[in-house]
Each structure stands twice: as C-alpha cells, then as structure tokens.
Amino acid sequence: MSETNTKNKRLKHKENLRKKILEVAKELFLKHGYDSISIRKIADKIGISPTTIYLYYKDKSDVIYALHQEGFKMLATQFAMLRNVDEPFERLKAMGRSYIEFALENRDFYELMFIMREPIAFVNKNYACEWEEGGAAFEALLVTVADCKSRGYFKQADLHAMSLYIWATIHGICSLKLQGHLDHVVSAHFPEKEHQLNLEKAFDTLVLILRSIQ
Amino acid sequence: MSETNTKNKRLKHKENLRKKILEVAKELFLKHGYDSISIRKIADKIGISPTTIYLYYKDKSDVIYALHQEGFKMLATQFAMLRNVDEPFERLKAMGRSYIEFALENRDFYELMFIMREPIAFVNKNYACEWEEGGAAFEALLVTVADCKSRGYFKQADLHAMSLYIWATIHGICSLKLQGHLDHVVSAHFPEKEHQLNLEKAFDTLVLILRSIQ
DNA sequence: AAATATAATTAACAGTGTTAATATTTTAAA
C-alpha cells in the first residue's frame, strides 16, 4: 500500500518537474525567442542544476521537441472549432484563415513547427516513426478537400495533389510573411502599398483561384 | 608611383583574404551545413587567428550575409538563361521549374536565402535599405506575370497579388520539401505513393490551375 | 634609421551543450 503510494508520489514529482522544465522553456521561448532557450537558463530559473534536466529529457532537442508538440496541440484546438462549419468550401476557407491566424499570433511556435529542422530531425532519429501531430492536421485538410470534391469542387485535380498544393500555398504565404520577405521585397517595388494587406491579398488570390476552378 | 603601387598591393591583399574567408566559409557550409560555420574553424582552415576575421568582416552574421549574396548571384545566373523563352506563360513555367531545381540542388543555400532569418536581420540592422538581390528576382517574376497578363492570362487577378501568390506557392512547395515535411506527412497517409513525385505533383497542380484560370 | 600607420596575434570573457564522477536523498529490506 504505502509502497505504491510513495511510488506514485515519486512518479508525480518526476512528472511535475518534467512539466516545470517545459513550462520554463516555453516562457523563455515566448519572451526572448528560440535562441535564448538554454539548458543553463532553464535550470537557473527553476533553481536546479543544469545536469538535472538530463534526467528528465534526453537532451536539448528533446525539450524543443516537447515544445514542438505543444504547438501542435494548440493548432489542433483551433482547428477543432471549425468542425461545425458544414459547407466544405466554407470550411476550407475557414481552415486557411485559422492557419494564417495561428501563424501570425504564434510566430515563434509556427517557426518551430513548420520552418525549423531541429524538431523533425529529433523525431526522425529517436522515434523512427512518423510525425503524428502534423499528420493529424494534414488529415483534417484531406477530409475537407475530399468533401469539397464530393460537392463538385476541384473535379480535375487529384485529392492528394490538391491538398498538398493548398497546404504549400498557405504555408508559403505564412513563411514569407514571418521571415520578413513579404513586406521587404514588396515594399521595394510597391512603396505606396500597405504592407499589412500583402498577406490578405495573397490569400484572397488563392480563394479566388480555387473558386474559379470549381 | 610606388606609393599607389604598394597601396594597391595592400588593397589587393585585403580583398584576397576577404575572398578567402568567404570561400572557406562556403566550403564548410556546403560540406557540413550551416551550424558548422564557425569563426574559429574558418580561421584554422586558412591558418590565421580567429580575430583576424574581424578585420575583414564586422561579425559572423556579416560573413553569413556575404554567403547569402553569393546564393542570389547563383540564382540570378540561372534565371538569366530563361530570358530567351518568348512565350510568357512558358517562361513563367520555366522560371518555376528553375526555382525548384535551384532549391533542390542547393538546399543549404536555399535555406539561407529564403528560410533563415539571420541574413535578412543583418541587412535590416546594418544597411537599413532594402534587399536588392531578392528584389531583382521578384522583379523578374513581376515582368513575366505582366507579360502573361498582356497576352490574356490572369485577367481577373491583380498583377501584384498574382506574382506574390505564385512565389508563395512555389516557395511553400520547396520549403516543405526541404524541411522534410512533405515526404513525412504524406508518406504517413499515402505509404504506397512515391515520395519523389509529391513535389512534381504539387507543381503540376499549380500549372494546371494557372492554365485553367486563363 | 626612426616614427607611424596597418595588420595580426594572444589572452580573456561570458556564454553554450554535455558527460563522468561524486554526493545526497529517498525507498526497501534485514
């Protein structure tokens, strides 16, 4: 009885400290960016020794991968709210807007999830399996595109290719925006234009095009 | 006479060492990736002291920015070969293929040029102007899209928005491919498909769509 | 040849991730 009790306490403590490490890592990440996530800084903030962290995470990229997973949970939560949009093309548009909104409001997380190589390199070398969270998000897109097709949209295109294409386009828009390329290049050629609108205009163009190929 | 001569010699020596530093940095970059570009490693390879590099480049991000510029020269060279393609839509397709080819054959350079934040942060903080090389590449796209429009393509869409959209789409395809997301996510859902084709299929979808909205 | 620029170096600072050896604390058995 008391054995299992103490065991549970230890397990709970382990879990708590593991969570605490992730929490502090997230705090550093959101406050001062990716580069200032440091094992030593995390340890200092918690009040433990840097090496203790290695008892809870394999290495630094393990911590970063945990952060990566956090981000996908956030995105999944946002996507889940769109399930009640019945008309598939409307849902597709809403997903696009939601994705862009996520990218703009969680820039660092988006970078970690879709731009940086480190987290996916970690999962490749350690788990040797696939990328569950990302796969789930892509599945949501696939289902919606399939629904669109069943209602007469995108007749000429392959489901697989079409989904990939849509994701690539919206990711491209977000990626260029976040890295500053969008405003930078465009302002050089269109100094009079309002930069904030570039992203919206690119998205509207996608919607326009998708509608026109119905 | 002899004064200017010795002055020239010194200037030449300065230029040569500056070039040598960049050359070695490029070598390290291409052989072992971005992360193994280190001031100390560059210095060791040349046989000079690490601090000497600071007499030729402001700091590490200055070296990396120089590498960044190298990449844009390479891309410009590749684009220049397409000027003789007369039919604008054919030229647009060729540019897209050329861009993708560049990304696949110079993965590290592409990452440095369009994905990483460091070089553009450097130019922002130091030159306070714009991003010439990138601007030139975008201008080439703009001109081609304008030519397409003048021949009846993309009637409904704005030149500006359309160009941005095309760039974003192709960049998105390249970006997802290079970071491994493309194959990773898709293979989870389509294990039987050939991964190499994902990129081509996404590009073909773009071309199909662009043609259909003529 | 001496004075003066220029160029390059050494030494040091303040960081980084990570490992091996050691100490401490907690749990289980005698």
Next chain:
DNA sequence: TTTAAAATATTAACACTGTTAATTATATTT
C-alpha cells in the same frame, strides 16, 4: 529501526562558441 540499495541531484570538467581589449609584429612613410 538500522542498514543496504536505488533513485535523484550536484559539482567539476571538457570542448566548444562569438567577441573584445591589449599587445606584438609587420610594412609603409617620413
């Protein structure tokens, strides 16, 4: 309850990183 064992945490150290200030060496000019 005391002792052996297991789990947990720490210190010290290694091998790196970019970068700066002070110093030395080299080349140019007076």
